[in-house]
Amino acid sequence: MANIKLNGQDAEFAPGETLRGFLRARSLDGDNLILEWNGKILTGKDPLETFKLQDEDTLNLFSMVGGG
Amino acid sequence: MAVNLYLKEAQRATLERVKVGVAGLGGLGSNVLNHLVRAGVRRFVAADFDTVSPGNLNRQFFFADQVGRKKTDALAENLRRIEPGLELDFRDLRLTEAHLPDFFRDCDAVVEAFDKAEAKTMLIAAMAKTAIPVVAASGLAGFGNSNDIRVRKAGGNLYLVGDLTSGISPELAPSSPRVGIAAAMEANTVIAVLLGLPV
Numbered sequence: 001m002a003n004i005k006l007n008g009q010d011a012e013f014a015p016g017e018t019l020r021g022f023l024r025a026r027s028l029d030g031d032n033l034i035l036e037w038n039g040k041i042l043t044g045k046d047p048l049e050t051f052k053l054q055d056e057d058t059l060n061l062f063s064m065v066g067g068g
Numbered sequence: 069m070a071v072n073l074y075l076k077e078a079q080r081a082t083l084e085r086v087k088v089g090v091a092g093l094g095g096l097g098s099n100v101l102n103h104l105v106r107a108g109v110r111r112f113v114a115a116d117f118d119t120v121s122p123g124n125l126n127r128q129f130f131f132a133d134q135v136g137r138k139k140t141d142a143l144a145e146n147l148r149r150i151e152p153g154l155e156l157d158f159r160d161l162r163l164t165e166a167h168l169p170d171f172f173r174d175c176d177a178v179v180e181a182f183d184k185a186e187a188k189t190m191l192i193a194a195m196a197k198t199a200i201p202v203v204a205a206s207g208l209a210g211f212g213n214s215n216d217i218r219v220r221k222a223g224g225n226l227y228l229v230g231d232l233t234s235g236i237s238p239e240l241a242p243s244s245p246r247v248g249i250a251a252a253m254e255a256n257t258v259i260a261v262l263l264g265l266p267v
Contacts (some may be wrong), residue, residue, distance in 0.1 A: 032185040034192055036223035041196040045187050062220070062228055064192070064206045065235025067242050068096040068183035 002055035013053050020048035022059075032064040071151040072108035078208040079263055083108040086262050087155075089175035089200075091163055093139040096205055096254065097181030098146075103255035105147050109262075111155040113175060117142055117162040123151050144161035154187035163187075164223035165206035168194035171180050177258045181251075183242075185235065190237040203257045208250040209240040219257050219267055227267060229253045233242055 001012040013022050019037060023029040035042040037059050042048065053059075070080065088109055090097045093116035101112065116139045120130045134142040140158035147154055163171060168191060172178045178200055180191045188204055195202045207230035208217060216231035229250050236242055260267045 032189045034189065034222065034228070035224070036226075039223045041192065041222065041224040041226050043192055043193040043196075049123065062206065063232050064188040064204075064221055065209075065230075065233065066183055066185045066187045066188075067207070067209045067234070067236040068092060068094050068181055068205065068247070 001025060002053070004053055004055075004057040004059055006059050007061060011059075017053050018049050019051040019053060019059075022053055023048070030063060032065060034062040036060040036062070070108065071106055074217065075108050080105065080108060085113040085260070086109050087113060087174060088262075089172035089178040090181055091172075092116055092183065092187075093143050093158070093181055093182035094118070094124065094181065095127040095242055096183075096208075096251045097179065098139070098143050099127075099248055099251035100179050100181055100255045100258075101143065101147055102129045103148070103252055104258065105154065106149050107255065107259050109259075110151065110153065113157040113159075113172065114140070115159045115163045115167075115171065117160060126137060127242055127247045146149040163191070165190055165194060169200070170197045172198075172200060176202065177261055179254055179258060181254070183236070192226060196226070198213040199225055201225050201227065201258075201261045201263070203227045203229065203254045204252055205229045205250045205254055207234045208246045209234045209236045209242050210246060211243050214246070214249060216244045217253065219253055220226060221267060227257050227261070229257065 120134045140160050144156050220228045222228045
């Protein structure tokens, strides 16, 4: 197993796991999620199934909720 | 005469030169613009397709005698009462993916001020393709818990204001104090980014 920093905490993932797979396995794939993956901003509409996690990646998740 | 008499000359020159984009002219957008105009920003491009309704008056920068009017027109009128010399490119338009990021192409910063979560995410995704700083908001409904609302640098060109959890619901309505806090923090973040100050 390898590790990433998920919202500042260590989280394990299987080698070869994609960003989409990682989120789904942890029920984190909400509709209005903003992802910061190694400093890059992504959303669920990006091809997350093509992005493979690497050891020591950083991933921060932000929920967008309604109101304004 | 400039509306903000307390700026340093270099700050005044910067704020009078830049253009700020605002997506949505409701609780966030109308109050963000109030703050930015009073701070000394003069050039804006913004879009909203809605009209002023009685339910808006608990938090939005409109007045009772403006109910029924287009928000673009009513807000332009209110802002020009603060600073008559503003350059306002306000469009009566529902912004979609088809308009972005081109709609804000010549802006120095963009404020996300939509009310729907889907629209917020759409704008962030579209603007992530650019280098234009984006200040967005998520989590501002209800009352209390003021200190839960904060600014996060979210990576890339994105800053996020809010508590990220308190969305609008039947139990959690938008209120002037908390929407106002978030709007002021969005405006303050824009000014800091434009002037190169700590966010």
